[in-house]
Amino acid sequence: MSYGRTFTEWRAQAPDWDAYTRHPFVQGMADGSLPRDAFLNYLVQDYLFLIHFARAWALAVVKAGDLDEMRACSAVVHTLIDHEMALHVETCAAAGIDTNAMLATPEALTNIAYTRYVLDAGLSGDFLDLLAALMPCVLGYGEIGSRLAAEAAPDTPYRDWIDTYAGPEYQAACHSAGELLDRAIAKRLGNAPQSSPRWATLGDRFATATRLEVGFWGLGRA
Numbered sequence: 001m002s003y004g005r006t007f008t009e010w011r012a013q014a015p016d017w018d019a020y021t022r023h024p025f026v027q028g029m030a031d032g033s034l035p036r037d038a039f040l041n042y043l044v045q046d047y048l049f050l051i052h053f054a055r056a057w058a059l060a061v062v063k064a065g066d067l068d069e070m071r072a073c074s075a076v077v078h079t080l081i082d083h084e085m086a087l088h089v090e091t092c093a094a095a096g097i098d099t100n101a102m103l104a105t106p107e108a109l110t111n112i113a114y115t116r117y118v119l120d121a122g123l124s125g126d127f128l129d130l131l132a133a134l135m136p137c138v139l140g141y142g143e144i145g146s147r148l149a150a151e152a153a154p155d156t157p158y159r160d161w162i163d164t165y166a167g168p169e170y171q172a173a174c175h176s177a178g179e180l181l182d183r184a185i186a187k188r189l190g191n192a193p194q195s196s197p198r199w200a201t202l203g204d205r206f207a208t209a210t211r212l213e214v215g216f217w218g219l220g221r222a
């Protein structure tokens, strides 16, 4: 599967991409062996993660260079707050964890590290720095979702999670994000961005965010 040219190149150069998308936590969702408590720990942390991630996409609206970029980024803010977080709220509610309990849970250090890294990429850099740090999250889950939809055990209890990220709405959002990235790169770095001095730095940001994703799965310990 492909979510655009830039992503394909950065992905190939991020040493931890497979450690992220094929993490034991992910394989545990696929075969159903992941303990429920581990999943719920992850989901509560992920709820807190998404709050700051929505702030980062809102910062992307501020850092955008034209109305099309603003529209694309504000759509992600909306999707995140009104759709993606609903999965977390509903799944946790079914396990007796309400939103107040989720909000009262201290953020884990690896969670703080990840979201604040992304926010700093945007605050200290420009739109491209921020997009490079945002992409592993969006596109990695797209890749995981569509692989698990094909490979997961039919009776895995994590079917809702898989369906959310494998579904046509989320996959369409991934294609839009990949296009947004390709257009943003072409607009600022031209048609041969690999020869820009910024290319390596942007790839490093992508690789660092990928590393932070690997750490995030570690939060799902029962």
Ligand SMILES: Cc1ncc(C[n+]2csc(CCO)c2C)c(N)n1
Residues within 6 Å of the ligand: 046, 049, 050, 053, 076, 079, 080, 084, 136, 137, 138, 141, 213, 216
């Ligand atoms: C640690 C972590 N990484 C990635 C995602 C997935 N995700 C976060 S924001 C976003 C884009 C808008 O839907 C997506 C897909 C997650 N939930 N948690």
